[in-house]
Amino acid sequence: MTLGASALSTVLEQFRSSNPTPGGGSAAALAGALGASLLAMVASLPRPRATGDEDVRNLRDAGQRCETMAKDLERLIDRDAEAYDLVVDAYRLPKTTDEEKAVRADAIQAALKVAISTPMDVMRACARALGESDAIGALGNANASSDVKVGIELLRAGLRGAQLNVEINLGSVKDRAYAENVAREMQDLMNLV
Numbered sequence: 001m002t003l004g005a006s007a008l009s010t011v012l013e014q015f016r017s018s019n020p021t022p023g024g025g026s027a028a029a030l031a032g033a034l035g036a037s038l039l040a041m042v043a044s045l046p047r048p049r050a051t052g053d054e055d056v057r058n059l060r061d062a063g064q065r066c067e068t069m070a071k072d073l074e075r076l077i078d079r080d081a082e083a084y085d086l087v088v089d090a091y092r093l094p095k096t097t098d099e100e101k102a103v104r105a106d107a108i109q110a111a112l113k114v115a116i117s118t119p120m121d122v123m124r125a126c127a128r129a130l131g132e133s134d135a136i137g138a139l140g141n142a143n144a145s146s147d148v149k150v151g152i153e154l155l156r157a158g159l160r161g162a163q164l165n166v167e168i169n170l171g172s173v174k175d176r177a178y179a180e181n182v183a184r185e186m187q188d189l190m191n192l193v
Contacts, residue, residue, distance in 0.1 A: 020084065021080075024161055024165060025084065028119065028157070028158045032155055032157075033073035033158075035158060036070035036155065042141065043059050043063025043064075059136065059140060062132040066129050066132050070129075073126070076118060079121075080118045087112060090110070093107055109173065113175075113178070115165075115169045116170060122159075
């Protein structure tokens with residue numbers, strides 16, 4: 001069973017356990033999913049401030065985009081744990097012979113790129129949802145302004161948490177061009193908030 005399909009109490013129990021997964025990357029994705037879900041909820045509430053057809057359409061579309069991102073982030077909760085397991089498995093490969101060492105080194109580098117791509121996807125989704133927050137805040141139900149603010153803070157936490165996971169793995173990547181491209185995109189995403 002995946003965390004996304006588990007009861008909240010089970011999810012929290014898994015985070016409290018002594019197992020290394022789910023860890024910070026999954027928590028970042030969960031925070032982002034909660035934030036995007038809150039924004040989607042506010043966009044769907046009755047009595048929005050949006051009055052004209054265009055504003056109503058913009059609010060609805062922003063809410064639908066947040067709902068999509070929340071679902072994407074929910075899937076990333078488990079994908080982050082899977083990426084971590086790939087890295088651990090790669091480090092456990094035998095390293096007795098030169099051939100085994102080469103295979104292991106290649107597997108580690110490939111696994112690190114997967115462990116980077118997942119939190120990068122979390123960062124992208126959180127940044128996109130944050131991009132919808134102004135419209136939802138301005139056009140959504142005024143009584144839900146604190147929900148918008150909490151959603152924004154959760155998305156920021158998801159974005160920053162994912163960034164920390166990228167950074168920890170990026171230092172071990174030997175492909176410098178790849179690392180520089182990731183670092184540049186990561187900084188661009190952080191500049192959005």
